[in-house]
Amino acid sequence: MSILYLIVQLGGERVALAAADVESVIEIDTLTPVPRAPAHISGLSALRSRVLTVMDCAKSLQLDKVDGSRTGGEAVVVTHDGHPYALLVDAVEDVVEATGEIAPIASNLAGGWSRAAQGMIEADNKLMLLLDIKILVAGPGVEALC
Amino acid sequence: MGPMDDLITEFIAETRDMLDALGGEIIAWEAAPADRSRLDEIFRFVHTVKGNCGFFDLPRIRGLSHAAENVLTDLRSGKRAADPALVSAVLAIIDRIGELVQELESGETLASGDDEQLIAALDQEAGETKGETAATTSMPSIRSNLRSIRLPVDLLDRVMSGVSDLVLARNELARCLRESGYGAGVEAAFDRVSATIGEIRDAITHTRMQRIDNLFATLPRLARDVADELGKKIALEIEGGDVELDREMIEMIRDPLTHIIRNAIDHGIEDEAVRREAGKPATGNIRIAASQAGNQILIEIADDGRGIDGDKLVARAMASGLLSQNQADRLSAAQRTALIFEPGLSTAGQVTAISGRGVGMDVVRANVERIGGLIDIDNRPGLGLRLTLRVPLTLTIIPALTVQLNGQSYAVPRSTIEEIVRVKGGAVAIESLGGSSIATIRGRRLPLVSLGAALGVTHQEATEDQCLIVLRPAGTGIYALAVDKVSDHEELVVKPAAPAVMATGLYGGTTLADDGRPILLLDPPGIAATAGIALEAGTFDTSFASTATAAPEADAKPALLFMSLCGVKRIVPLSAVERIEDVPSEAVQISAGRLHIALGDSILRLQGCGAEAAGRAIRILRLSDGINQVAYGIGDVVDIVPLGTDILPAATEGEVRGVTLIGGEQVEVLDLFHLFEGSATSEPEGARRICAIPAEDHWMETILGPVIESAGYRIVRAGDPGAEMADIHLVNSDEISVKPCIKSGRVVKICSDPEKTAGDAIHRYDRSALLDALADTASGRKSRA
Numbered sequence: 001m002s003i004l005y006l007i008v009q010l011g012g013e014r015v016a017l018a019a020a021d022v023e024s025v026i027e028i029d030t031l032t033p034v035p036r037a038p039a040h041i042s043g044l045s046a047l048r049s050r051v052l053t054v055m056d057c058a059k060s061l062q063l064d065k066v067d068g069s070r071t072g073g074e075a076v077v078v079t080h081d082g083h084p085y086a087l088l089v090d091a092v093e094d095v096v097e098a099t100g101e102i103a104p105i106a107s108n109l110a111g112g113w114s115r116a117a118q119g120m121i122e123a124d125n126k127l128m129l130l131l132d133i134k135i136l137v138a139g140p141g142v143e144a145l146c
Numbered sequence: 147m148g149p150m151d152d153l154i155t156e157f158i159a160e161t162r163d164m165l166d167a168l169g170g171e172i173i174a175w176e177a178a179p180a181d182r183s184r185l186d187e188i189f190r191f192v193h194t195v196k197g198n199c200g201f202f203d204l205p206r207i208r209g210l211s212h213a214a215e216n217v218l219t220d221l222r223s224g225k226r227a228a229d230p231a232l233v234s235a236v237l238a239i240i241d242r243i244g245e246l247v248q249e250l251e252s253g254e255t256l257a258s259g260d261d262e263q264l265i266a267a268l269d270q271e272a273g274e275t276k277g278e279t280a281a282t283t284s285m286p287s288i289r290s291n292l293r294s295i296r297l298p299v300d301l302l303d304r305v306m307s308g309v310s311d312l313v314l315a316r317n318e319l320a321r322c323l324r325e326s327g328y329g330a331g332v333e334a335a336f337d338r339v340s341a342t343i344g345e346i347r348d349a350i351t352h353t354r355m356q357r358i359d360n361l362f363a364t365l366p367r368l369a370r371d372v373a374d375e376l377g378k379k380i381a382l383e384i385e386g387g388d389v390e391l392d393r394e395m396i397e398m399i400r401d402p403l404t405h406i407i408r409n410a411i412d413h414g415i416e417d418e419a420v421r422r423e424a425g426k427p428a429t430g431n432i433r434i435a436a437s438q439a440g441n442q443i444l445i446e447i448a449d450d451g452r453g454i455d456g457d458k459l460v461a462r463a464m465a466s467g468l469l470s471q472n473q474a475d476r477l478s479a480a481q482r483t484a485l486i487f488e489p490g491l492s493t494a495g496q497v498t499a500i501s502g503r504g505v506g507m508d509v510v511r512a513n514v515e516r517i518g519g520l521i522d523i524d525n526r527p528g529l530g531l532r533l534t535l536r537v538p539l540t541l542t543i544i545p546a547l548t549v550q551l552n553g554q555s556y557a558v559p560r561s562t563i564e565e566i567v568r569v570k571g572g573a574v575a576i577e578s579l580g581g582s583s584i585a586t587i588r589g590r591r592l593p594l595v596s597l598g599a600a601l602g603v604t605h606q607e608a609t610e611d612q613c614l615i616v617l618r619p620a621g622t623g624i625y626a627l628a629v630d631k632v633s634d635h636e637e638l639v640v641k642p643a644a645p646a647v648m649a650t651g652l653y654g655g656t657t658l659a660d661d662g663r664p665i666l667l668l669d670p671p672g673i674a675a676t677a678g679i680a681l682e683a684g685t686f687d688t689s690f691a692s693t694a695t696a697a698p699e700a701d702a703k704p705a706l707l708f709m710s711l712c713g714v715k716r717i718v719p720l721s722a723v724e725r726i727e728d729v730p731s732e733a734v735q736i737s738a739g740r741l742h743i744a745l746g747d748s749i750l751r752l753q754g755c756g757a758e759a760a761g762r763a764i765r766i767l768r769l770s771d772g773i774n775q776v777a778y779g780i781g782d783v784v785d786i787v788p789l790g791t792d793i794l795p796a797a798t799e800g801e802v803r804g805v806t807l808i809g810g811e812q813v814e815v816l817d818l819f820h821l822f823e824g825s826a827t828s829e830p831e832g833a834r835r836i837c838a839i840p841a842e843d844h845w846m847e848t849i850l851g852p853v854i855e856s857a858g859y860r861i862v863r864a865g866d867p868g869a870e871m872a873d874i875h876l877v878n879s880d881e882i883s884v885k886p887c888i889k890s891g892r893v894v895k896i897c898s899d900p901e902k903t904a905g906d907a908i909h910r911y912d913r914s915a916l917l918d919a920l921a922d923t924a925s926g927r928k929s930r931a
């Protein structure tokens with residue numbers, strides 16, 4: 001069975017998100033900050049009449065390379081638990097079709113990747129991590145929720 | 147809509163429901179005319195229709211149903227046998243009733259008046275007229291002009307979000323037009339579009355709102371059933387049914403609320419013997435009250451039962467391995483009580499059929515939290531338990547004040563705002579005391595919170611526009627919040643924010659400003675808590691809380707300053723103001739010789755304006771003296787200010803009691819006594835005579851109810867508290883087997899068959915005999931007994 005995945009760039013890697021969970025891809029330019037919110041929440045943005053909570057995925061995964069907080073860029077819109085979110089990524093590439101199974105990860109992943117990775121998929125003849133949107137939304141400290 | 151219109155609507159809806167339900171029966175009866183149970187169903191229908199329409203002026207429906215009833219009675223008693231012609235004739239009558247009801251609803255008149263022919267067809271012997279009867283059987287052709295339809299909430303959501311988009315698009319268009327410049331013609335057209343969009347938005351918002359009554363209406367029955375099953379006596383008090391809340395939200399809290407009430411009766415209220423021993427009345431009391439506090443709806447469920455046994459909970463938690471001895475020892479009383487929300491812990495000695503079905507308070511809490519709500523628990527071991535559900539008003543429009551901090555906008559629910567003062571105005575002194583700040587406003591000292599500090603946002607001190615907002619969140623203390631600037635009053639559509647944002651405890655939700663940017667709605671109690679200000683917590687008795695936070699200025703009470711319709715500034719004590727409402731033009735009428743307005747299902751006397759106000763949209767203050775309400779028409783609300791006792795009396799008695807000085811201006815003070823004098827529309831409950839009716843009698847409640855009430859009675863259902871002490875008991879003599887529990891008062895038998903009115907029974911449509919019977923009891927005579 002073939003499944004569609006959205007390929008995005010995050011922390012210098014190409015990773016996959018299940019396309020079925022993705023509503024749209026948008027460009028975020030202005031953000032309303034949310035003081036005292038967890039670090040992985042960049043702010044709020046409006047998509048038509050909905051208020052999106054914008055999550056900085058690099059912060060959700062606690063990737064080392066992140067410096068300062070992102071205030072814009074390409075974001076993937078998802079709905080989790082009834083609330084709409086925009087997941088800020090480095091870049092959005094394309095939707096690809098992958099035919100294989102989701103394979104268990106064959107090596108030890110660094111830091112935040114290990115929390116968010118659901119498995120590996122093969123697309124475009126390359127291996128990619130499949131990330132769990134739930135973890136990206138929940139951010140660090142998610143252990144308590146799982 | 148008058149009460150009679152309501153009744154007609156009810157009658158139409160009921161008849162239509164029955165017709166819908168009957169559809170299958172009719173077809174089945176046609177196939178098997180000898181089928182007794184089908185026959186009974188159809189008989190019941192015409193019988194009920196006949197009964198119901200007896201109270202309206204509907205001679206055609208009455209005639210038709212009466213004729214059909216007679217024939218069906220013959221069929222049931224075996225005097226006549228059903229044959230296809232007769233079946234067709236009866237069906238033709240039922241169809242005609244359907245058409246007439248349809249006509250009643252749509253307001254059209256049905257041209258054909260051949261009812262006589264239909265009735266005559268009933269009496270013709272089989273075989274006499276075959277062709278004719280068949281021809282009269284016609285289904286209602288058009289179902290037009292229905293007054294109500296069912297819609298999925300989903301669809302409303304889509305419309306709502308479409309309208310919100312439309313508003314934003316309009317705003318953008320307005321900006322474009324302003325920048326590019328446009329002629330007067332464009333401006334007028336745009337204004338019209340703009341106004342129409344505003345109206346649509348209002349309308350669609352209202353479609354989603356529902357009175358919480360709709361949820362509460364089912365509770366007395368539920369409580370009664372549960373109490374009966376457990377052999378307990380419960381008195382259920384319900385308040386605040388006119389609070390409005392999102393339809394979907396009502397559905398979402400239905401289950402948690404039901405469960406809490408079951409729990410309260412099952413686990414909370416003790417058995418009668420135990421209660422007596424504890425010195426409590428034998429009847430357990432459960433009070434349910436809804437109120438609106440800012441952007442939240444509070445639903446309180448308080449019982450006078452045994453409360454939660456914290457020790458027992460701790461013991462169970464330890465037994466199930468949830469707590470160690472060490473942890474248990476360190477729990478506060480509140481934490482012990484909160485264990486009730488842990489999965490798998492129930493304090494009931496035994497699992498019962500009522501609440502021991504594996505659904506515990508943990509599920510209740512999860513359900514409430516899923517919709518962005520909270521449950522507060524106030525436990526008085528041995529005395530009772532009070533649970534407060536706080537649920538957000540999603541998708542409801544709340545009035546808010548937008549403020550600026552560090553260039554960002556935030557919204558503050560207007561209901562929590564007591565006053566706004568400019569720091570530079572000279573009325574405020576700010577002092578620093580041991581790291582905290584105190585603002586002194588007109589001699590009143592208030593804890594001061596800097597919004598910038600509370601939100602952890604750095605910002606410059608005291609700008610020219612800096613303002614203090616004096617906040618008094620519901621049920622807590624009062625404090626002043628410093629913001630950079632106050633921008634605007636707006637009506638905002640508030641939605642709950644993402645859980646991670648709500649978890650900060652600072653925000654009540656998110657909303658979109660008119661320019662399409664998201665704004666955070668501040669949560670005043672949450673901000674106070676973050677800033678470390680100890681607000682007085684709500685206490686078991688709310689009246690206590692209000693005395694504890696009384697204004698420090700001696701004898702000065704907060705009062706509402708407003709512009710009267712005659713253009714004079716007037717003031718009224720805030721404690722008498724229930725709420726401020728905008729009333730649509732059709733609700734304002736001169737009836738019974740004076741101005742009245744219709745609000746929900748009550749009618750209030752309207753004062754403060756002359757007869758010219760009739761038929762105009764108007765803003766009113768709903769004033770209450772605790773029992774009665776009156777409406778007072780006003781122009782604009784100016785401010786909330788303290789009102790002292792320094793009042794010069796007026797020259798003549800009238801709606802103005804005197805004049806006082808507010809900010810150097812003369813302001814007229816309303817005379818509440820005068821306003822309420824003679825407005826006692828309802829006598830105190832206890833003074834009214836009580837009429838008990840059977841518990842499950844829809845006809846008596848709906849059709850006869852208004853007649854009983856207009857004769858000066860209060861209606862209680864048999865089985866409800868106080869029913870056995872009623873002054874008059876109406877019983878249905880058709881169901882003599884049901885013996886009501888009667889301790890005093892007189893019994894009036896009502897029967898549905900005019901032939902069986904022998905003895906003391908009264909036919910249900912004999913209005914004059916009914917009124918006589920009610921009047922007899924009212925005047926204390928017992929002549930008919």
